[in-house]
Amino acid sequence: MQSIDNQNKITIAVVMATYNGAQFIAQQLDSILKQKIDDFYINIYISDDSSIDDTWGIISAYESSCSNIKIVLNESDHGPANNFINALRLTNDEQYYIFADQDDVWFDTKVACLYRAAEQKMDNYKPGLVYCNAEVNDKTLSKCHKNLYESNYKQVNNFNDLLFMNGGVQGASMIINKKMKLEILSYRSYIYMHDQLATYLGVLHNNIFYIPNVLMNYRQHDNNVIGSNVGFINKFKKLITTPLLNEKSCQFIFGFCKTYSNLIPDRDFIKLKLVSNIENSGRKLLFMAIYNDIKINGSRMQLIIKIFLKTLFFKVN
Incomplete structure (x- = not known):
């Protein structure tokens, strides 16, 4: 061209x-x-x-x-x-x-x-x-x-x-x-x-x-919340209402692990496979976060709090 x-x-x-x-x-x-x-x-x-x-x-x-x-x-x-x-x-x-x-x-x-x-x-x-x-x-x-x-x-x-x-x-x-x-x-x-x-x-x-x-x-459009999560209340709402595990994202992770299993370090491979299992319960996810050093947004504590709150009040999804 x-x-x-x-x-x-x-x-x-x-x-x-x-x-x-x-x-x-x-x-x-x-x-x-x-x-x-x-x-x-x-x-x-x-x-x-x-x-x-x-x-x-x-x-x-x-x-x-x-x-x-x-x-x-x-x-x-x-x-x-x-x-x-x-x-x-x-x-x-x-x-x-x-x-x-x-x-x-x-x-x-x-x-x-x-x-x-x-x-x-x-x-x-x-x-x-x-x-x-x-x-x-x-x-x-x-x-x-x-x-x-x-x-x-x-x-x-x-x-x-x-x-x-x-x-x-x-x-x-x-x-x-x-x-x-x-x-x-x-x-x-x-x-x-x-x-x-x-x-x-x-x-x-x-x-x-x-x-x-x-x-x-x-x-950002009217139906997009990325640009509007300012302040503690909005951030808290986002923490407990947004999906912890997106089913389509998990499907991708599963396929990625299968494709690159020979290149992914063993410890990372185990974590990715655990996360890609969308049947995980809140208790299993909490166990994973505590004992496998799994994080969200770079913070393990934020992940533990989110799993705990969603397990108490919502279905973990």
Whole structure:
């Protein structure tokens, strides 16, 4: 897709999955096209999941006017994970790949900053990723006084950090290398979310890094609570009401363990297999947390409290 003038530049693929995103998609594409790109070139690949609004018409117009945009229409609803992976399949031989949500707005330095961090930190001989911070906004892009990752946040380092995450590092915050792309596309077990698979692979290969730079507006919709959990009461509600074990996440963990059993350390393998067993009762989970050093959000005490409260008042799910 790149022109002759850009053949000697580093190429980076922006990978986007769309579905009924007409309200915000143009603003997001404009922010990507405005990136500061002195020493690299951007190709944009978009997979649309049979939107029933004007999303297809909007992205078609962008494709017609921009030589670096390629789009494809899915004949049926693939779901977000497969839609992103379908977009990833469209890519060529770029050096790096960045996932893009359809409704965010990127700062004009996002790609450059992630690219520099990837060059400095990642081992490109094995699957890896770097992820950044973001400013959480409401649908009008008004700041919600919170970043995606708070100031005391510690980056994901091991499987213990992932056990009850019910997903991975936020996909639109990450840049992945070519080895990661190839590993994702060759993965044959069940995938819950594309960013969960990337996160687990980054941990598996000890090639995942966090930079605290705030590089985009992470837009939250009315039915999304991520940006509104501010204050003790809301955080407490989230602690006891959000699923401790997401069934689809557990299904993914089970398949991941089966696929990479020869690469996962024995102690981590045991923990992952325990967590992937969705039949675990609250008592079993409490025992696991106490005696196997299992944590949630990096804290074993938070996990023990959550299991205890949910065992008392709710069905552990």
